[in-house]
Amino acid sequence: SGSWHVATIGRGYKLDPKLISPLIERWRPETHTFHLSCGECTITFEDVQLQLGLPVDGSALIGFVQSADWGAICYDLLGAIPDNIYGGRIEMGWLRDTFQELGNDSTEVERIRYARAYILKMIGGYLMSNLSRNLVHLRWLLKLVDFRATGKSS
Numbered sequence: 330s331g332s333w334h335v336a337t338i339g340r341g342y343k344l345d346p347k348l349i350s351p352l353i354e355r356w357r358p359e360t361h362t363f364h365l366s367c368g369e370c371t372i373t374f375e376d377v378q379l380q381l382g383l384p385v386d387g388s389a390l391i392g393f394v395q396s397a398d399w400g401a402i403c404y405d406l407l408g409a410i411p412d413n414i415y416g417g418r419i420e421m422g423w424l425r426d427t428f429q430e431l432g433n434d435s436t437e438v439e440r441i442r443y444a445r446a447y448i449l450k451m452i453g454g455y456l457m458s459n460l461s462r463n464l465v466h467l468r469w470l471l472k473l474v475d476f477r478a479t480g481k482s483s
Contacts, residue, residue, distance in 0.1 A: 399467050406470055408442045418464040424450050445473045 355363045363370050399417055400410045409427050411419045428446035431439065453465025472478075 397467075402467060402470060406442070406445055406474065408439070414467070415464065417468060418466050421450060421453050421463050421465055424453075424465070441476075444476070445470065448473055 352363060355365055357364050397417070399414045399419075403410050403414075403419070407427075411423045411427075413420065413423075424446050428443050431443045435443075449465055449470055452469045
């Protein structure tokens with residue numbers, strides 16, 4: 330589905346709190362820049378693309394969705410319905426618990442559902458996370474209906 334780069338984001342990186350804390354202290358949300366002693370600098374789209382290796386060609390992975398029957402969408406695309414849906418958002422923990430491990434005797438439909446859940450976890454955990462990283466919006470699940478189309482997104 331073209332999501333390999335996203336799957337490798339958290340691997341092999343060790344975050345050093347001594348380096349992150351000074352950056353957080355120098356972040357200015359009103360200008361979206363870091364104010365350093367040598368001036369101001371900002372993280373650009375190109376910086377993100379170079380550091381993470383994410384594709385930037387193709388249709389942007391954005392979109393607005395009117396309210397929908399999220400339970401039916403979950404059932405159709407994931408084969409399960411979460412207990413709680415909060416305004417189109419589901420808990421990341423539910424995804425982890427429901428899609429823990431795929432058996433060796435799984436069907437193609439089950440493998441596709443697990444792949445959707447895995448990609449949805451990546452989107453909710455890395456790309457479009459909320460502050461607590463515990464909820465992910467189901468509008469991103471609608472982008473995972475056809476993996477060929479998903480692979481053309483940036």
